Amino acid sequence: MSQPTNFTPGPSQLYFTVEDHMRTAFREGIPSLSHRTKKFEGIYKDAVDGLRELLNLPAGYSIYFTGSANEIWERIIQNLVAEQSFHLVNGSFSKRFYEIAQLLNKKPIKAEVDFGKGFDDTAIVPAGTELIGITHNETSSGVCLPLEYIYALREKNPDALLAVDAVSSLPFPDFDYTKLDTVFFSVQKGFGLPAGLGVWMVNEKCIAKADQLLSKGISIGSFHGIPSLHSHAIKNQTPETPNVLFIYLLGKVVQDFIRRGIQNIRRETEYKSTLLYQALEKHSGVKAFVQDKKFQSKTVIVAQCGDQTEKITASLKEKGLHPGDGYGAFKKSQLRFANFPTHSKEQYELLVDTLERL
């Protein structure tokens, strides 16, 4: 049997070109390359320029690298909030963003709906809110918020910064970045890379806000504060010794995505998600956990399997198809299926075919 397919939503299946890129990296001495060299600056620039092209990022956006998306939650709160942030909470990760603001001694406020739900009416953002934190795609529950919902929040609250967690959706969503202020992801999900690198994109309003906090004497962190990240980024550099190897791999995979065509990737993602949701709809025992179609994630699809969970997992694994467990309390009653660029149409067809026979 060929290698199993990993449908866990992160770390997920590697993008199929990564092992080759790793071999090339060793041949070229990338793993021991000093970051204070022209060669590293070229690697940095390739990754950043590639992301700009792939995501159609407007001028004025800067891209920084961190150790994880967890770190970006922290840096966003430190750098962009003096006192009050507002969080739309509808699952474990959006809740964690809110909790991190508490741990940093800010005064976050939340609007919360049940796990597995989205938001219908535009949330009422409290006065004094400096930043709205929103999770585009809840990896825990498979709820994805419509882009129009997110844009409406920005339009109604032009004075607050809008921070979008796109950890498990990018590169799929075709964001209009002019309607957002900061967006972030980690590379072990849609980009199919090993875990250990967060990617943080900020616009000029974010840079100005961090400067403003600093001028008020508020600590915005140290080496990974925006001013420090930014003064290095404009020279294709990093404040600390970075994960040179993973930045190199990211640049390579982004080039692979560009060659494949972002529109093709998006179309295939749509196709594969439609296949799986249709199969869940027709299935007698298994259902989509998110029933409201407008909130159904196309990149993390959650199946409500109840007491069949263990049996279904075993049957899928027999075919080399490894689903992700349900999150937290749903570990034994749900399964999660990542639908990332690395997951081929053929793998999804086999997955659906196998599910239909159960």
Added chain:
Amino acid sequence: MSQPTNFTPGPSQLYFTVEDHMRTAFREGIPSLSHRTKKFEGIYKDAVDGLRELLNLPAGYSIYFTGSANEIWERIIQNLVAEQSFHLVNGSFSKRFYEIAQLLNKKPIKAEVDFGKGFDDTAIVPAGTELIGITHNETSSGVCLPLEYIYALREKNPDALLAVDAVSSLPFPDFDYTKLDTVFFSVQKGFGLPAGLGVWMVNEKCIAKADQLLSKGISIGSFHGIPSLHSHAIKNQTPETPNVLFIYLLGKVVQDFIRRGIQNIRRETEYKSTLLYQALEKHSGVKAFVQDKKFQSKTVIVAQCGDQTEKITASLKEKGLHPGDGYGAFKKSQLRFANFPTHSKEQYELLVDTLERL
């Protein structure tokens, strides 16, 4: 000609087994392994247990992973200092540790000597100091502080925590960890791994201090605060999705070091450094930058080359020997040579032989 030898002090030459371990990692699916699995917990435990054995770490010490040593500077100040830290500054990295405390709005105090110097008399630690920050081995200047000097600081200031930056010295120094409170390094130096992982070791006094700060309502950061790191570490887990692959590689290289024998590694490090310092002593044009023998680092050896720097660099590179540039203002007048476990006696003999002929 065989592959060149990289003497830059970090990222440095990879340990010679790393490429093989990377191949095995891909074969075993490590790069896409979920961190919420028993298999990951085994990988975590292997790395931590291996480090304990290799470094002879006493019970009561915990080991956490971060994105970089820069991050550990920040976490130490956040978690272990309410107001005042004291820093021995004798180069660029010890100075950075002090500056990070400033950026985090603490009130650090420093005792500073010139670049390239060590400390002769035990520093007078100001009253109210909660933590003493000391850089065992200044990667920028090649100054290494004697262990007795460090222990004396602790003995004279039993109420302050002692934080030791061992970024470019471990695993060489045979620290008595009972006389230190927290020690840290990053893996791209003595451990010969790609950059992107910091290793933070703390004793029980550090854990208690972080709890104490938290109980006073002082923010100690979020996901990488000690309580969060610790509650996960005791389950062989991490708060965030970690760099699974590099933790795996670290565990493997640590096993390689254990098999080789830490005493052998230390003896060979002594031998190689003696070779190079002797050559510098005899040389007509090149001298050791650090003249006081008791401060001469055995792991980062800095040569004062003056206007010969460019010529010497070119001659060494012809033989496949890549020295590190001097740091900062000394870029054009000094060369730095890492002497890590990955650098063989033969490579050092060739280096010395080549230098002697110049």
